[in-house]
Amino acid sequence: MSVVRTYSPAVRVGNWSEDLQLEEDQLKDFLERREKGQLLIQQDSNLSSTLVSKRDTSISRDGYVHYGDVVNLYCKEAKDRTVYCLDIKPREATMVAIDMSDESRLSQVLSNPCPVIGTVKCAPILRTAFAIRSVDGSPDGTRLKYGDPFQLQTMEEAGSLYLKSDKVTFQQCSKKSGHQLLNLVAESSYLTHWKVLHKNPQVRMEFEYTPVPANEPVIISHCKTNRNMTVEEKYLIRNEFGMEYELSAHTYLDAHRAEEEANVWTMQMNVPGDETAPFHVGATTEPSRPNTTSTSASQNEPAPQSAK
Template sequence: MIGKNTYQPSVRIANWFEDLQLEESNVKDFLLKKENGQLLMQKRPIVNENILKRVDLTVVNDGLIHFGDIIQLTCPGEEVSKIIGRSRQCSTLAAHCSLDLMCQNAKLTEPCTVTGSHDLTPNVRTSFIVTSCDGTPTGQPLRYIQPFYLKTMDGSGGNLFLESDKFDFMKCAYQTRHQEVRLVSNPSYLTEWRIVYFNPLLRMEYEFMPVSANIQVIVNHVYTNQNLCVEDGATLIRTAFSMEYEISVHTYLNSHKAEEHNNHWILVTAPPGKEIIMPPHLTDDMPFQEASEETSEELTMEKNDCVCEKDN
């Protein structure tokens, strides 16, 4: 009875000597890569310690985005897909370069592209710093239609700037052929971005107003006047981390001349450490105040007195 694996390198039939040589060469390649530290199991710890290192986002107590803040750019795809019926999930803007460069330099290095990652954990490749390009000091609020840079983290992030340029047949997105988005080491007019208000009917009223954190906005490229975009689920790109969405610069408009879900972004920050309570006499025009321990005790005593009066 003939077995399933009849013809093996141990069986002297046909090109048995060639099979033995191929098997020996594979073992030699494995041992050579192991000595040089080129195996994937050896590269993974380097990536985890540097590129996937956890990053603490900036805590904003006033609810605004400031220059120098560490943020994430997240596109809320899950909520929109239920309405439209598309399978695109929630993703965040992430840097990506070849695995060999990341392991060799222990940081993000050019040439470096960006993708839409499903991993929403803030780390080096998914966190960016809001950097001024017009001399605005660090700590000042970012305002609508004010140009700024999006820079990666120092050190392992490689200090790279988000850039885009006009469409070209030799320089464009891989699948959709839209404007390419990449990370470069030197800032220029191609690395300038601005935040546009989400509602197109109120954009003129919100010009030069401070940008709020954790709300939906439009990220616009200053030079080309096109919006940062996450392509649909059909345009997946295989990376060293997982299958991720393609990122481009292209404006998708619906029948009402409003941006579609591909251009919706959220500037994600860390929640404030202290609880923010609005007193009963506070109007909408007044700013929020942080609740102190005395204020919280007074509110608790007032609630207990009200409960006692109702019982009586």
């Protein structure tokens, strides 16, 4: 039979001395854990602050994407901004980002597997930075081409995880949409292979095995399932960073059998001239201009009369 305390420990009733000692021990334990940063709220805050730290993308000096480059996967906002329903607003601009699972909040380390999500806070930070990795051993600096398999890997500070997808099963699918699941894993396999396709399906074969330009709209397709990375604009998930979109591997086609806006992505990179990579302005002098004063003056002078 459990004993219910009807008075506070200050009242000298029952085991008041043991109750006072118990409260003092709990307070000491709390203060000790807070000094060591072992409280759950402190661990969650430390991991969140690490993920939102600034991480610039690579600089594309020739206008193309290369193996080893750090990019942001950006999906442009929906063109149609009409609100057809109060609960569903037009899709905002989105970036692929790392999400934190319940295990990550407890251990202060990103779990394996780790979920991904579409954040509306489009900024070059650690949780939105992905490196392009080759599959066939191509050295860093080689241009990425349409149709070539590649891998998307998080930064070393974020665990060096690979973006993975697989066929839909009853145990493995997106929580809300039920489409093909996207997550991050530590092991590299055929499930982590992706390829870039041209946006226009009518000229897709002509552009195959040509370099992929940076900051241009493309399609990112999974090699095994041929499903395209997409933003589920109808499904929002609340987490530590606010309301964010669910991501999946699913192909949305319009009436012309072309991919819809939610399937179109941009590999964002810095280019020379940005704030992160300004042009180098040397000590140059303006080219000397021809002196047109004497020429114009001579043209205005009357022609000399011939001697009679």
